Amino acid sequence: MKRAFISxxxxxxxxxxxxxxxxxxxxxxxxxxxxxxxxxFGVMGKEGIDLALEQVAKTDLKGYKLQVQYEDSACSPLQxxxxxxxxxxxxxxxxxxxxxxxxxxxxxxxxxxxxxxxQLNAGSVxxxxxESGYKYVFRIFPNAEQQSAPLVKVARGHLKAQTAVIxxxxxxxxxxxAEGFEKPFVAAGGKVLAKIDFGxxxxxxxxxxxxxxxxGKVDVLPTFALEGQQVRLSQALAQxxxxxxxxxxxxxxxxxxxxxxxxxxxxxAAVGYVRIVxxxxxxxxxxxxxxxxxxxxxxGAGKTPTHINAHAYDTILLVAEAVRRGAKDSETxxxxxxxxxxxxxxxxxxxxxxxxxxxxLSVVHFVETQKDLSWKGLSWQ
Amino acid sequence: xxxxxxxxRGIAFLLALIVIAAxxxxxxxxxWRGILxxxxxxxLLALSLNLVLGYTGQLxxxxxxxxxxxxxxxxxxxxxxxxxxxLAALAAVAAAGLVGLALAAFAARLRGHxxxxxxxxxxxxxxxxxxxxxxxTQGVRGIYGILPPVPNAVALFYLVAGIGLLVYxxxxxxxxxxxxxxxxxxxxxEVSAAALGVxxxxxxxxxxxxGAAIAGLAGCFYPGFVGTLVPDxxxxxxxxxMMAMVxxxxxxxxxxxxxxxxxxxxxxxxxRGFGELRLMIYGVALTLVVLFMPGGMVQAWxxxxxxxx
Amino acid sequence: MTDxxxxxxxxxxxxxxxxxxxxxVALGLTLIYGVLNQINFAHAxxxxxxxxxxxxxxxxxxxxxxxxxxTGAYLLSLFSxxxxxxxxxxxxxxxxxAPLRRRGADELRPLIATIGVSxxxxxxxxxxxxxxxxxxxxxxxxxTIRLGPIFFSGQSALVVAVSxxxxxxxxxxxxxxxxxxALRAVAQDRETAGLMGINENLVIALxxxxxxxxxxxxxxxxxxxxxxxxxxxxxxxxxAFAIVIIGGFGNMEGTIIAGLLVGIIEAFTVQYxxxxxxxxxxxxxxxxxxxxxxxxxxxxxxxxNV
Numbered sequence: 001m002k003r004a005f006i007s008x009x010x011x012x013x014x015x016x017x018x019x020x021x022x023x024x025x026x027x028x029x030x031x032x033x034x035x036x037x038x039x040x041f042g043v044m045g046k047e048g049i050d051l052a053l054e055q056v057a058k059t060d061l062k063g064y065k066l067q068v069q070y071e072d073s074a075c076s077p078l079q080x081x082x083x084x085x086x087x088x089x090x091x092x093x094x095x096x097x098x099x100x101x102x103x104x105x106x107x108x109x110x111x112x113x114x115x116x117x118x119q120l121n122a123g124s125v126x127x128x129x130x131e132s133g134y135k136y137v138f139r140i141f142p143n144a145e146q147q148s149a150p151l152v153k154v155a156r157g158h159l160k161a162q163t164a165v166i167x168x169x170x171x172x173x174x175x176x177x178a179e180g181f182e183k184p185f186v187a188a189g190g191k192v193l194a195k196i197d198f199g200x201x202x203x204x205x206x207x208x209x210x211x212x213x214x215x216g217k218v219d220v221l222p223t224f225a226l227e228g229q230q231v232r233l234s235q236a237l238a239q240x241x242x243x244x245x246x247x248x249x250x251x252x253x254x255x256x257x258x259x260x261x262x263x264x265x266x267x268x269a270a271v272g273y274v275r276i277v278x279x280x281x282x283x284x285x286x287x288x289x290x291x292x293x294x295x296x297x298x299x300g301a302g303k304t305p306t307h308i309n310a311h312a313y314d315t316i317l318l319v320a321e322a323v324r325r326g327a328k329d330s331e332t333x334x335x336x337x338x339x340x341x342x343x344x345x346x347x348x349x350x351x352x353x354x355x356x357x358x359x360x361l362s363v364v365h366f367v368e369t370q371k372d373l374s375w376k377g378l379s380w381q
Numbered sequence: 382x383x384x385x386x387x388x389x390r391g392i393a394f395l396l397a398l399i400v401i402a403a404x405x406x407x408x409x410x411x412x413w414r415g416i417l418x419x420x421x422x423x424x425l426l427a428l429s430l431n432l433v434l435g436y437t438g439q440l441x442x443x444x445x446x447x448x449x450x451x452x453x454x455x456x457x458x459x460x461x462x463x464x465x466x467x468l469a470a471l472a473a474v475a476a477a478g479l480v481g482l483a484l485a486a487f488a489a490r491l492r493g494h495x496x497x498x499x500x501x502x503x504x505x506x507x508x509x510x511x512x513x514x515x516x517x518t519q520g521v522r523g524i525y526g527i528l529p530p531v532p533n534a535v536a537l538f539y540l541v542a543g544i545g546l547l548v549y550x551x552x553x554x555x556x557x558x559x560x561x562x563x564x565x566x567x568x569x570x571e572v573s574a575a576a577l578g579v580x581x582x583x584x585x586x587x588x589x590x591x592g593a594a595i596a597g598l599a600g601c602f603y604p605g606f607v608g609t610l611v612p613d614x615x616x617x618x619x620x621x622x623m624m625a626m627v628x629x630x631x632x633x634x635x636x637x638x639x640x641x642x643x644x645x646x647x648x649x650x651x652x653r654g655f656g657e658l659r660l661m662i663y664g665v666a667l668t669l670v671v672l673f674m675p676g677g678m679v680q681a682w683x684x685x686x687x688x689x690x
Numbered sequence: 691m692t693d694x695x696x697x698x699x700x701x702x703x704x705x706x707x708x709x710x711x712x713x714x715v716a717l718g719l720t721l722i723y724g725v726l727n728q729i730n731f732a733h734a735x736x737x738x739x740x741x742x743x744x745x746x747x748x749x750x751x752x753x754x755x756x757x758x759x760x761t762g763a764y765l766l767s768l769f770s771x772x773x774x775x776x777x778x779x780x781x782x783x784x785x786x787x788a789p790l791r792r793r794g795a796d797e798l799r800p801l802i803a804t805i806g807v808s809x810x811x812x813x814x815x816x817x818x819x820x821x822x823x824x825x826x827x828x829x830x831x832x833x834t835i836r837l838g839p840i841f842f843s844g845q846s847a848l849v850v851a852v853s854x855x856x857x858x859x860x861x862x863x864x865x866x867x868x869x870x871x872a873l874r875a876v877a878q879d880r881e882t883a884g885l886m887g888i889n890e891n892l893v894i895a896l897x898x899x900x901x902x903x904x905x906x907x908x909x910x911x912x913x914x915x916x917x918x919x920x921x922x923x924x925x926x927x928x929x930a931f932a933i934v935i936i937g938g939f940g941n942m943e944g945t946i947i948a949g950l951l952v953g954i955i956e957a958f959t960v961q962y963x964x965x966x967x968x969x970x971x972x973x974x975x976x977x978x979x980x981x982x983x984x985x986x987x988x989x990x991x992x993x994x995n996v
Contacts, residue, residue: 035660035813037921039821072653077523077609082419082650085412103523107609110526128525170512170966171521198965201925203916204711206704206846207960214697214961228823228917239834239841246834265825267832440798491980493797494729498935499980502973505928509970617928621805628802661817664809671803672789 024064026323026333028316029087029117031073031080031098031108037200038075040226041100041123041308046070048305048312049097051291051298056320064323066316067091073099077107084108088115094330095120097315100308102126102172109134118334120318122311125173130355136330138337138356140318140347141311142278144173146361147255148180150276151222154366156188159251159274161219163191165212167233168224170197177224177255193218198229205233209240218242222253227262230254234269244272256364259306263373273369274378279307279347280365282375291346307347314345394550401542405535414534418606420646421541422599427626427638428548429595434624435633436556437588438568440497443484443504444623447477447593449511449615451600453518456527456610466530470601474594480507481593485586492571504620511612521612529605541602548595553635564588568633629670631679640678696839701957707846709953710853711915714908716930716937716945717857718901724877724940725897727797728787731804734923734930735811736778736902740771740909741918742819745826747771760829768910775906776899782807783898788891808923815920826913849911856904857946864942873897877940929969932976 030049032042053066069091071083080099087093088111096112099105100123112119113134121129121139125147130139155161166181168174174197182192193215196208212218221243225233238246245252245268254275263270281292281304291313295305305313321343322336343350348363367375405414430444455473458464464472488499511518518524529537555561563584566574571581604610622645630641648666652659674681719733744767751766786803830844864870875883876893884890916922933952937944952972959971 035816037821037919039816040919043821072659076613077607077611078419078614081607081609082412082415085410085415086653089410089412103609103611103613106523106525107607110608172523175520175522196965199969201921202965202968203912203922203925204704204708206707206842207701207957208965210697210700210704210957211961214693228919231823231825232915232917235832235843239843241841434798440801487977487981494723494727494801494939495935495980497729497797497801498931499977501928502932502976502980505969505973506977509967509973513966513970624802624805628798658813658817660813661810664806664811664813666806668786668803668806668810671799671806672786675793675799 024062024328025067026064026095026319026328027091027093028066028068028319029084029091029093029096029098030068030070031083031087031096031104032070033075033100033104034070034072036074036076038101041075042072044306044308045100045123045312047295047299048309048314049316051295051309052313052316054298055294056316059320061320061323062326064328066319069093073104073108075099075101075104077103080104080107081111084111088112088117093117095319095333097122097312099123102129102176105129109137112136117330118337120315120337122315123308126176130357134356136334136356138352138358140314140345140350140358142256142361142364143357144176144180146357147276148177148222149184150364150366151181151253151255152184152188152190154274155185155220155222155253156190159220161190161251163193163216163218164220164222165193165215165218165250166195166222166224167208168195168197169226169229170199174224178222181222198225200226200229202229203232205229205236206239208233209236209242212237212242213240218250220251220253222255224255224257227258227265230258230262231266231269234266234273238269243269245269256307259308260304261306263369263375267373268371270369270373271371274366276364277307277367277375278361278364279305279310280363280367280375280377281305282377283363285344287344288346310346314347314350317345318343318350390553394546397546397549401539401546404542405538411534414538415606416646416650417538418534418541418602420643421538421545422602422606423623423626423642423646424545424639425541425548425599426596426623427630427642428545428552429592429599430623431627431632431635431638432552432564432595433588433592434627435638436561436568437564437585439585439588440493441500441589441592442497442617442620442624443500443502443507444592444596445615445617445619446504446507447481447596448600448603448619449507449612450477450480450593451597452603452610452615453511453600454597455601456524456604457517460524460527466601470530470598473601474597477597477600478590478594482586482590484593485582485589489582489585501617501620504617508612508616511615518612523609523611524604525609527604527608527610529602537602537606541599544598548598549635549639556635560584560587625667628675629667629677631677634677634679637677637679644678697961700840701961702954703840703842705954705957706950707842707850707953708956709950710850711912712926712929712933712953713946713949714849714853714856714911715905715926716933716949717860717942718904718908719930720934720937720940720942720945721860721901721904722898723934724942725873726787726791726894727940728800729804729931730782730898730901731801731927732782732808732811733804733902733905734927735808735815736775736905736923737909737912737926738815738920738923739778739811740775740906741826741913741916741922742815742824742909743774743906744768744771744910744913745824745918748826748828764828768907771906771910772903773906775909776903778906779899779902780895782902783895787898788895791891791894808927812920812924819920821919821921824918826918828914831914843915845911845914849915852907852911856907857942860904860942869893869896929972932972936976936979 032045033039034042069087071087073080073083095118097120102124105121105124113136119137122141125144127143166178168178237243241248243250243252252273256278260281322333325336327333327336337352341351349360350358351360353359366378368378370376404417433439433441451473454476455469458469484503488496491499512520531537531540563579567581575581626641626645627638631637715737722730747767747770748763790800830848833844834841872888872893876890880890933948937948956968959968
């Protein structure tokens with residue numbers, strides 16, 4: 001009898017303790033494209049977030065736990081709208097991470113704004129996300145202008161390029177990046193010989209490469225495509241003798257779209273490729289090396305994380321940091337984010353500007369693909 | 382038109398009204414109400430396709446094109462030219478219907494698989510126009526900040542479901558009229574029908590045009606519901622989904638498409654817990670239904686009732 | 691060679707290569723249609739499966755387990771792709787087409803059933819292989835052959851060579867073997883063929899198996915030159931349909947000519963109009979063909995059974 005009484009008291013105590021612990025939960029909704037072609041991003045995003053959750057659980061979170069609910073937004077505005085409503089209803093999150101595609105990210109922004117829930121975006125590039133006046137949107141992924149402007153500076157300044165052919169995938173992101181290059185390049189006196197777009201279902205680029213070869217002397221070819229198509233494109237350009245990798249003259253330029261490992265896939269065609277990277281596995285910073293070690297421990301020794309893994313990983317790091325600084329709900333998370341200055345994550349340092357865009361690009365640097373397909377860091381800025 | 386509210390049909394109509402009225406309160410979260418609106422739109426789409434596919438027997442694989450035309454025409458008129466929603470919707474429905482007539486005129490001589498691929502090709506061309514005519518449609522950039530004609534989800538559901546009910550009612554009368562007999566004659570055997578004096582081309586055009594107009598009507602509500610309009614919402618996959626709804630529900634019946642639309646709107650949502658397996662289950666379900674239950678759920682229900690009798 | 695001439699020749703070469711790529715996918719489709727009057731919507735997914743089988747044969751099996759060098763491994767993978775395609779074809783024939791034929795199904799049901807199979811295959815592969823593109827290297831993929839100002843990759847030369855060989859083999863089979871003649875008989879008039887003692891079901895099943903095996907080999911050929919993901923098939927299927935119609939349903943010569951035509955038109959569209967317009971031009975061509983000559987480039991003498 002006494003024992004039963006003690007165990008009842010004990011269980012009540014435990015329940016009360018658990019109930020109290022229940023209060024110290026930060027609810028995080030995650031909208032990722034898990035089905036369809038967009039799952040290219042979603043699979044990597046989920047890997048990054050899963051790993052980050054494990055890692056931050058080992059750190060001091062002031063007694064808080066992170067509770068995550070994943071939803072499949074399939075890169076489509078319809079699915080994104082449905083799933084954001086679902087997650088708002090079921091989880092009542094303090095913060096929603098998403099999405100990877102620009103259309104979907106833009107679709108959920110007004111809904112989250114109205115619900116006064118912070119949206120932390122780590123994958124879209126469209127300027128509209130941070131130019132529409134949303135107070136609850138924060139983005140750590142460089143937007144289209146931030147990606148393309150340095151390319152123009154280097155193209156005109158270091159590479160002394162007069163002519164350019166812009167190649168881009170026919171999506172919101174591709175369009176924005178292409179325009180982000182074209183406008184300043186032309187303003188700086190350059191000439192865009194052609195702006196060539198292609199759908200995501202194009203497999204063969206020899207016709208495009210032949211067309212470029214017929215345009216005359218092309219100095220730089222800024223390209224905005226995902227790695228699958230970029231490999232084929234580079235190979236075709238090399239075959240057509242348009243780019244340095246194939247004995248031609250033009251320099252391929254790119255932004256942070258291509259993951260580590262692209263150069264090995266493209267082979268010699270990638271030699272001479274000049275691009276900006278944000279997540280560089282060669283970086284010696286502790287947070288980067290720790291991330292890579294943990295990643296390889298969890299996902300396999302041969303796998304090097306990509307920037308998509310890294311950006312997703314960083315979102316959880318940022319949430320954790322906000323919690324450590326006293327955030328406990330959506331409003332306080334938002335306040336902490338606005339005050340972030342030089343918060344260090346794997347993709348660099350985070351300082352959100354007034355529009356919610358991370359404006360610290362100190363880690364972004366140029367690399368050039370060498371003959372042995374490794375990256376050589378360039379000190380151009 | 383015999384007494385509207387008498388007999389079985391009257392009871393069914395009343396029942397439908399009650400279900401529609403109660404649904405947003407039984408499923409009273411923002412998320413499920415959104416799904417209800419989507420369901421109502423899908424019912425309209427399934428009904429529109431069923432008219433062409435089920436009753437007139439025309440293999441139309443490109444219905445999503447008319448859905449898209451309705452969505453884009455109405456949105457552009459509202460956003461760029463400041464039209465009022467209802468006038469824009471009227472124009473969009475007319476536009477979709479006209480394009481449907483054009484497809485029918487073009488495809489007048491085509492049968493079976495030729496028509497199927499032609500309609501598919503037509504859908505691809507429409508999609509490409511939406512993507513490439515950037516000055517008008519914004520292409521892949523998309524159009525944002527689109528408002529629905531009524532302020533909240535419940536009202537929107539009532540509006541679309543109400544229209545769906547009306548369309549159902551009108552189509553039901555149509556298929557039970559001599560027009561319906563004509564369409565069915567064309568479906569069964571176009572050559573013999575011609576021998577009986579039926580002008581196949583005219584009636585096929587009618588079916589295509591009306592089906593396209595209804596799909597266009599559904600399209601008017603879509604952008605306001607999502608808030609965002611991109612061409613990707615109107616591709617081949619959407620056409621196939623509509624077809625699946627018609628077939629799974631029961632092609633060539635009136636209630637079949639409704640059932641199919643409801644099932645295939647709610648099923649993917651209920652399968653969300655399955656992650657990657659969701660679409661796989663979808664594919665298996667579709668194949669199995671077509672193989673073993675060709676008349677769809679309506680057929681299964683009738684067989685079930687017969688077993689009980 | 692003047693610049694313009696070189697350009698035209700080069701784009702024509704590109705177009706022929708593209709065309710052969712499409713023909714390899716479309717040929718199986720047209721075969722099935724010819725004998726069965728059915729469209730197999732999952733056909734392009736067979737191509738993808740073929741590509742993946744070849745890929746894994748080369749990377750996991752041939753080089754690691756058997757220790758065969760590159761070229762041998764690649765040749766072996768062609769056979770495994772062929773086998774994978776044939777197996778899939780047999781399954782779909784037995785599980786989908788045959789039962790529906792027994793129940794006297796119309797044209798629509800098998801089409802929808804194969805759409806279901808296509809969705810299943812695509813998402814099954816997505817679950818198995820993931821969405822990240824695979825790097826399939828064949829020994830010839832990185833070789834470039836140059837004849838003066840004209841260039842093409844070794845792999846594209848292989849694609850052209852294998853498609854020519856496959857077409858020739860198929861032709862010989864149809865003309866000179868008993869099975870081939872039986873196939874043509876069934877395609878022309880199933881009832882009469884049956885009356886003459888030909889086992890139609892066997893012939894039809896065999897045709898589907900051959901067509902799917904062809905798709906598998908196409909996948910092994912295409913793997914090194916396309917972006918290899920579970921969605922590769924989807925990017926090819928609709929154009930393959932267009933080619934089959936333009937060439938004339940069930941007509942092999944028509945399909946070949948149409949495929950090459952589409953490839954060349956695509957190349958020149960890219961040159962002069964812009965690659966974003968490829969699909970638009972190809973399908974406009976399709977619709978035009980349907981208006982002008984619905985039976986296809988090479989008229990098929992098929993009577994409408996009243």
